[in-house]
Amino acid sequence: MKPATIRDVAKQAGVGLGTVSRVINNSPQVSDVTRKRVQEAIEALNYVPNPTARRLSLGKTLTIAAIVPFFTRPSFIERLRGVELTLAESAYALNIYNVETIQRRDQCMREVPRKEIADGVLIFSLSPRDADIPYLLGADVPIVLVDANHPSLASLSRVVVDDVEGGRIATQHLIDLGHRRIGYVSDKLDNPFNFQSSGNRYQGYRMALDSAGIPFRPEYHGQGEHERYKACQLTARMLNIPDRPTGIFASSDTQAMGVLEAARNFGLTVPDELSVIGFDDIEVAEYFGLTTVRQLLFESGQHGVELLLKSLEGKIDHPLCDTLPLELVVRKTTAAWTG
Amino acid sequence: MKPATIRDVAKQAGVGLGTVSRVINNSPQVSDVTRKRVQEAIEALNYVPNPTARRLSLGKTLTIAAIVPFFTRPSFIERLRGVELTLAESAYALNIYNVETIQRRDQCMREVPRKEIADGVLIFSLSPRDADIPYLLGADVPIVLVDANHPSLASLSRVVVDDVEGGRIATQHLIDLGHRRIGYVSDKLDNPFNFQSSGNRYQGYRMALDSAGIPFRPEYHGQGEHERYKACQLTARMLNIPDRPTGIFASSDTQAMGVLEAARNFGLTVPDELSVIGFDDIEVAEYFGLTTVRQLLFESGQHGVELLLKSLEGKIDHPLCDTLPLELVVRKTTAAWTG
DNA sequence: CTGTTAGCGCCTTCAT
DNA sequence: ATGAAGGCGCTAACAG
Numbered sequence: 001m002k003p004a005t006i007r008d009v010a011k012q013a014g015v016g017l018g019t020v021s022r023v024i025n026n027s028p029q030v031s032d033v034t035r036k037r038v039q040e041a042i043e044a045l046n047y048v049p050n051p052t053a054r055r056l057s058l059g060k061t062l063t064i065a066a067i068v069p070f071f072t073r074p075s076f077i078e079r080l081r082g083v084e085l086t087l088a089e090s091a092y093a094l095n096i097y098n099v100e101t102i103q104r105r106d107q108c109m110r111e112v113p114r115k116e117i118a119d120g121v122l123i124f125s126l127s128p129r130d131a132d133i134p135y136l137l138g139a140d141v142p143i144v145l146v147d148a149n150h151p152s153l154a155s156l157s158r159v160v161v162d163d164v165e166g167g168r169i170a171t172q173h174l175i176d177l178g179h180r181r182i183g184y185v186s187d188k189l190d191n192p193f194n195f196q197s198s199g200n201r202y203q204g205y206r207m208a209l210d211s212a213g214i215p216f217r218p219e220y221h222g223q224g225e226h227e228r229y230k231a232c233q234l235t236a237r238m239l240n241i242p243d244r245p246t247g248i249f250a251s252s253d254t255q256a257m258g259v260l261e262a263a264r265n266f267g268l269t270v271p272d273e274l275s276v277i278g279f280d281d282i283e284v285a286e287y288f289g290l291t292t293v294r295q296l297l298f299e300s301g302q303h304g305v306e307l308l309l310k311s312l313e314g315k316i317d318h319p320l321c322d323t324l325p326l327e328l329v330v331r332k333t334t335a336a337w338t339g
Numbered sequence: 340m341k342p343a344t345i346r347d348v349a350k351q352a353g354v355g356l357g358t359v360s361r362v363i364n365n366s367p368q369v370s371d372v373t374r375k376r377v378q379e380a381i382e383a384l385n386y387v388p389n390p391t392a393r394r395l396s397l398g399k400t401l402t403i404a405a406i407v408p409f410f411t412r413p414s415f416i417e418r419l420r421g422v423e424l425t426l427a428e429s430a431y432a433l434n435i436y437n438v439e440t441i442q443r444r445d446q447c448m449r450e451v452p453r454k455e456i457a458d459g460v461l462i463f464s465l466s467p468r469d470a471d472i473p474y475l476l477g478a479d480v481p482i483v484l485v486d487a488n489h490p491s492l493a494s495l496s497r498v499v500v501d502d503v504e505g506g507r508i509a510t511q512h513l514i515d516l517g518h519r520r521i522g523y524v525s526d527k528l529d530n531p532f533n534f535q536s537s538g539n540r541y542q543g544y545r546m547a548l549d550s551a552g553i554p555f556r557p558e559y560h561g562q563g564e565h566e567r568y569k570a571c572q573l574t575a576r577m578l579n580i581p582d583r584p585t586g587i588f589a590s591s592d593t594q595a596m597g598v599l600e601a602a603r604n605f606g607l608t609v610p611d612e613l614s615v616i617g618f619d620d621i622e623v624a625e626y627f628g629l630t631t632v633r634q635l636l637f638e639s640g641q642h643g644v645e646l647l648l649k650s651l652e653g654k655i656d657h658p659l660c661d662t663l664p665l666e667l668v669v670r671k672t673t674a675a676w677t678g
Numbered sequence: 679c680t681g682t683t684a685g686c687g688c689c690t691t692c693a694t
Numbered sequence: 695a696t697g698a699a700g701g702c703g704c705t706a707a708c709a710g
Binding site: 002051052053055056061072077093094095096111114116117140228257284 | 341342387388389390391392394395410411416417420423427432433434435437450453454455456479567596600623626
């Protein structure tokens with residue numbers, strides 16, 4: 001049994017199908033009597049407009065695409081939650097493009113930003129490479145970058161945080177507590193996905209050390225995949241150094257958990273024998289009493305969508321850059337070093 | 340500049356548009372020369388078939404809908420990851436309907452299982468209520484239930500686990516370790532979303548107690564929202580009882596974390612002074628060394644999609660029930676009680 | 679205010 | 695093997 005169409009409704013109500021369409025779309029130019037008659041017919045037939053036909057006719061997909069790497073990581077989930085909740089009130093559907101390989105990443109950058117695929121695109125944390133630029137600039141749909149950037153993309157709206165400053169804040173917090181041997185556990189600075197936050201935070205880390213007159217020691221910097229166990233390994237290596245770090249800055253809370261695990265394995269008390277500070281302030285951070293640099297993940301998704309919706313409505317002519325604040329959240333994994 | 344259409348390609352290649360369509364769809368009945376000519380035209384024009392038009396013409400949405408409550412909870416994320424990865428290899432897109440309110444839940448049950456919306460529907464953990472039955476049975480699209488059930492829905496395929504048995508396994512594990520005062524921290528057994536796993540595990544909990552000759556004590560059962568902090572509160576209340584439980588079974592790993600938190604607050608050593616066992620085996624469980632009952636979350640999503648795809652291909656005539664195994668994973672939060 | 683008509687881009691017969 | 699034509703369900707422009 002096929003679903004009722006607009007034609008069935010028109011026949012049932014004894015009106016033309018144009019009128020039914022107007023009722024569906026809340027056009028004001030329909031008399032109350034006919035509107036009521038049409039609505040009754042709709043009820044009677046259990047009619048629901050076919051979204052596909054609607055899209056084709058409108059020449060819009062009524063869909064927002066979100067390109068997200070590793071969407072199962074807590075921080076991305078939180079960003080997506082912001083997207084989802086904001087979009088739920090709109091007429092747009094959400095399509096998530098989960099990127100877990102380079103191939104998929106390149107494919108998405110090229111194929112998703114197209115009129116036929118989505119009316120607007122959100123790109124999370126994947127900073128485009130030079131080869132992607134022409135595709136993104138040539139795209140006929142608005143694109144908003146969240147937690148991503150590229151010098152040639154000044155024409156795109158963005159939602160960002162100052163990761164350099166974030167790295168500085170975290171490091172400075174340890175310095176202020178009296179630490180002089182400060183480690184940094186991060187993603188690979190040069191990684192195929194072109195994630196840049198670890199690199200930017202590294203700059204902040206170096207800056208803070210410099211301005212405190214603390215020489216940088218390469219063996220205090222561990223780089224590896226963004227996994228808890230990897231962070232644990234890197235930390236273990238660092239803790240084996242004779243004059244090991246007394247404080248460690250991890251470039252995410254997930255990695256900070258790996259640092260804590262390593263400390264546990266070494267029988268080191270946190271924060272007395274080792275201070276640990278993370279980044280993000282995901283939910284578990286509170287549970288662990290983890291000191292961290294909070295960024296507003298949920299809001300980043302929310303603001304990203306809002307920017308996108310505004311440019312879809314033509315309310316934005318020139319690109320905006322929305323910089324979200326960072327905040328040091330001091331809990332129980334950092335303490336003064338009096339060694 | 341509008342995207343190229345099938346007509347442009349036809350003109351460019353000097354063929355009819357039917358031929359172009361055949362090339363796109365890999366129809367064997369096209370000569371190699373014309374096929375090549377068409378493909379060159381496609382390249383030249385940077386043509387991509389319009390999915391919306393395709394859907395309308397085919398009368399299919401090429402979309403799978405997943406109705407999932409609180410999709411940000413780790414266990415649901417893991418299920419969705421199974422869905423996503425399996426679907427990525429197929430021609431289907433995935434639409435996630437995140438349910439966080441009763442209204443939204445009812446709306447989804449009624450509006451999503453429709454030909455115009457999706458070709459197939461996955462429903463996670465939301466066991467339909469009687470009022471939903473006619474909508475689901477009357478739906479013109481295949482539906483697969485994952486972690487959900489209803490006596491009147493024997494006609495739908497399902498992926499489930501034996502939660503009663505799971506509850507029994509967890510409780511029996513504590514009994515085997517010598518515990519006699521065993522608490523259970525769970526969701527509200529009677530909850531508006533009609534989640535049933537906590538209730539089923541409760542039955543297993545009672546069964547295990549019974550067969551060990553241990554009387555059930557209501558004050559050892561705490562019910563509340565599925566939140567860490569709530570589980571923590573419930574546990575605190577339990578630990579204040581003069582002869583408090585020596586072992587606690589939490590109906591999820593998330594809630595088990597709340598139990599651990601409460602134990603910490605009370606200065607109780609786990610597992611020496613309090614044994615804790617969870618359910619699910621989400622990623623953090625390993626980190627905590629949490630003893631738990633593992634269920635295959637990723638696979639549940641995977642199998643759900645596979646069942647759905649098979650019935651879309653007409654390979655399934657009668658409904659299947661796929662029961663996934665449960666496994667006790669003993670780690671470090673449970674120990675023998677010799678009190 | 680309302681009915682009619684012409685597409686939206688593609689797929690699928692039906693002839694050729 | 696290929697071209698032409700009809701239709702998927704809806705919207706929007708036009709005429710009344």
